[in-house]
Structure formats: C-alpha cells, structure tokens
Amino acid sequence: MKTNEVTRRFKRGSYGVEFESKNPVTFLFEDVKTGRLKPEVRKEKVLSAITEFLVTPGQLRPVLQAIKHIAPKIDSVSSLDLISFPEESEKEPALKAVKEMGFPVFPNGKENLGLGRILNR
Amino acid sequence: MLTHVARGFNDKDAGPGLKQIALTMMKHTDLHFGDCKIGNKYQMDPAEIVEKLTVGCQGVFKDKESLIACIKEPKEKDQGISIVVSGLFDEIFDCCHQAGIKPPLIEFALGVHGNTQKLWPPEILDFVTMCGHGLVSGRLVKKWLKTSRRARSRWKKRPSSWPRPVCAGYSIPTGQKSFFEKWWLRLFKRVEAVGR
Numbered sequence: 001m002k003t004n005e006v007t008r009r010f011k012r013g014s015y016g017v018e019f020e021s022k023n024p025v026t027f028l029f030e031d032v033k034t035g036r037l038k039p040e041v042r043k044e045k046v047l048s049a050i051t052e053f054l055v056t057p058g059q060l061r062p063v064l065q066a067i068k069h070i071a072p073k074i075d076s077v078s079s080l081d082l083i084s085f086p087e088e089s090e091k092e093p094a095l096k097a098v099k100e101m102g103f104p105v106f107p108n109g110k111e112n113l114g115l116g117r118i119l120n121r
Numbered sequence: 122m123l124t125h126v127a128r129g130f131n132d133k134d135a136g137p138g139l140k141q142i143a144l145t146m147m148k149h150t151d152l153h154f155g156d157c158k159i160g161n162k163y164q165m166d167p168a169e170i171v172e173k174l175t176v177g178c179q180g181v182f183k184d185k186e187s188l189i190a191c192i193k194e195p196k197e198k199d200q201g202i203s204i205v206v207s208g209l210f211d212e213i214f215d216c217c218h219q220a221g222i223k224p225p226l227i228e229f230a231l232g233v234h235g236n237t238q239k240l241w242p243p244e245i246l247d248f249v250t251m252c253g254h255g256l257v258s259g260r261l262v263k264k265w266l267k268t269s270r271r272a273r274s275r276w277k278k279r280p281s282s283w284p285r286p287v288c289a290g291y292s293i294p295t296g297q298k299s300f301f302e303k304w305w306l307r308l309f310k311r312v313e314a315v316g317r
Contacts, residue, residue: 003127003203004226048255071234080231086224098231106230108209113217114225115195116203119131119138 001083006116010054010083012090020052060094064101081109122146122191124204125177131201132176138200139174146180147171149191153181177202185216193220 004010009020019026019035030038035051055063071078082098084091095105124142126132147154147167155161156178159170170178182188188206195204206213210227217224233240241249241259249257 001226001228002123002125002205003130006127006130006203010226067234072236074235075239077233077235077237077239079233082229082231084227084229086227091227091229095229098229104232106232107211108207109230110205110207110228111210111213111217111224112226113192113196113204113206113222115199115201115222116127116131117201119135119201120129120133 001110001112003116004112005114006118012085018054020054023050023052025049025051057093060097061101064098064103068101068103086111122182122188122204122206123177123179124195124202126202135176135202136174138202139176139178140171141198141200142195142202142204143171143174143178143180145191145194146178149187150180150182152183155179185212185219189216189219192216192222196220196222 001010009022019029019032021032026032028037028041030036053063067080080103082094084094098105124139126135126139143154153162154167154170155164156170156174156176158176159165159173162170180191182191192204192206195202206216214224240246241262245259245262248262249255249259251257
C-alpha cells in the first residue's frame with residue numbers, strides 16, 4: 001500500500017482471492033492457493049507477520065465471513081485492515097459490507113499521497 | 122508521516138532524495154524523527170541518521186499546519202518517493218486538500234480480533250501500540266513503572282529515555298509525557314494488579 005502508486009501491485013479490476021506474491025510471508029507458503037505453510041516453519045514463533053491478499057468486490061463478504069469464523073479460533077491477536085481506492089464508488093460499497101458484517105471501522109488509518117514514481121533506470 | 126522507496130522501482134541512488142525529504146521533515150517538526158533501519162533521534166544524532174538513509178524515514182507532527190507545510194515541499198520538488206500519512210482520516214484528508222494532494226489509496230483499520238485476552242491492559246497497551254510491529258515490550262513498560270515507584274522524582278526523566286526502544290521513530294514523546302502526568306500512579310497500581 002505504501003508504494004502502490006509506483007509498484008501498481010494493487011489494481012482496479014478483478015482478481016481471484018490471491019495472496020500478494022511479493023509479501024515476505026507468502027514466501028513461507030507451501031501452497032500459495034491455500035496459504036498452507038511449509039512444514040519446516042509451522043512451529044516457528046514470530047513477533048509479528050502481515051499477510052496480504054487481493055479480493056474482488058464480490059468476494060469481500062465471503063472473505064470477511066471466513067475471517068470472522070476463524071479469528072476466534074486462533075490463539076493469538078490479529079489486526080484487520082482494508083485497502084481501497086478513495087473514490088466513493090470504490091470505498092463505500094466495501095465499507096458498507098464491512099459494517100454489515102459487524103466489523104468496526106475506525107476513524108484513523110493511512111493515506112498514500114501518490115508522490116512516488118519509477119526512478120530506476 | 123512515512124516515506125519509503127519501492128525496491129526495484131525507485132530505490133537506486135535514493136539517498137539524496139530521502140535526505141531532502143528527511144530535512145524537510147526536520148524543518149517542520151521537532152517531535153520525533155527516525156528510520157527503522159538506522160535509529161531515531163533519541164538514539165543518535167539526527168544529522169547522522171539523515172546521511173545514512175537508504176530506504177525511508179518517519180516523522181511525527183503535532184499539528185496540521187506543520188504537516189501541510191511538510192507535505193507541500195516533496196510535492197513541489199517531485200522527488201518521486203512514496204509518502205504515507207497516518208492519522209484521523211478527516212484531518213488527513215483536509216491536510217491533503219490544503220496541500221493540493223489527492224491520495225490515490227487509503228487503508229482502513231477494522232479492529233483487533235482473535236484471542237484479545239492476550240493483550241496487555243489498556244494502560245500498557247497505550248504504550249506498546251506506539252510501535253505497530255510489537256517491538257515495544259509490555260514487560261519493559263511494567264518494569265519501568267515499578268522502577269519509577271522506587272524513585273518518584275525520577276519519573277520526570279523517564280519520558281526522554283522511553284522512546285529509545287522504538288527504533289522506527291513513531292512514538293510520540295509529547296503524548297507519553299501527558300500519559301505520565303495524568304496516569305502514572307493509576308498505571309502503576311493497575312500493573313501491580315495485573316501481576317504478570
């Protein structure tokens with residue numbers, strides 16, 4: 001999210017539910033379609049880890065439902081974030097779904113200012 | 122406010138650009154400044170941090186005016202390195218509007234989930250969540266409060282030592298001092314009661 005105006009990893013349009021390929025945690029997956037970890041890291045402990053995945057607008061509610069179902073079963077704590085384009089047509093349906101699913105939406109967050117660009121030659 | 126290069130896109134020879142942004146930050150705030158790889162102003166000379174920047178840096182602002190002034194300069198100078206601002210959306214949107222910036226991407230916080238019983242009590246959480254990567258130890262906060270009890274007068278010095286463990290430079294000394302002034306006795310009693 002922080003450098004998306006440069007990398008374009010997060011794009012408008014449709015994607016399946018897929019893990020972000022350049023996320024460091026994704027490299028630890030045995031199967032990137034299911035998120036199953038490699039056997040040698042399954043018993044490792046981490047201070048913090050971030051998983052990123054892209055969803056289409058139509059997949060948002062099922063994904064949130066899955067998160068709502070599995071989160072109480074995990075013996076740890078997680079924060080959930082939603083990244084969106086700022087136009088009302090993009091964020092409002094997403095926020096509506098989030099609220100209807102019972103997730104809180106906090107008044108604080110992050111904004112990418114869009115000042116980055118490709119400089120490497 | 123955080124600035125960060127994108128590996129493979131604008132990280133090559135990014136030092137001068139990052140230096141310019143860092144100097145701009147330091148011009149508009151004296152609250153806190155640092156970089157997660159190098160250190161923060163409570164650990165080393167800010168001038169040394171600026172000279173060693175390679176991927177990004179962070180700064181904290183105490184009011185909208187200084188933030189607006191700060192984000193206008195990188196926009197005008199077009200250094201081409203990404204900048205992200207964290208805070209209350211209403212306030213940040215207004216700052217961006219006044220600076221002539223339209224953010225292309227935003228990130229919403231949707232709460233904390235899972236076994237929240239494992240979280241520290243709120244009074245300690247106020248401190249440990251100043252780092253989003255969990256690098257501020259709750260046990261350090263607890264130990265520090267217990268130490269403060271033995272020498273009450275020393276607590277006034279503790280705020281300056283407190284930000285050191287937070288390498289990234291995100292903790293807010295002004296906020297911590299106000300926490301101490303308002304809460305420190307109540308905090309210590311609460312920590313004792315937790316008994317962790």
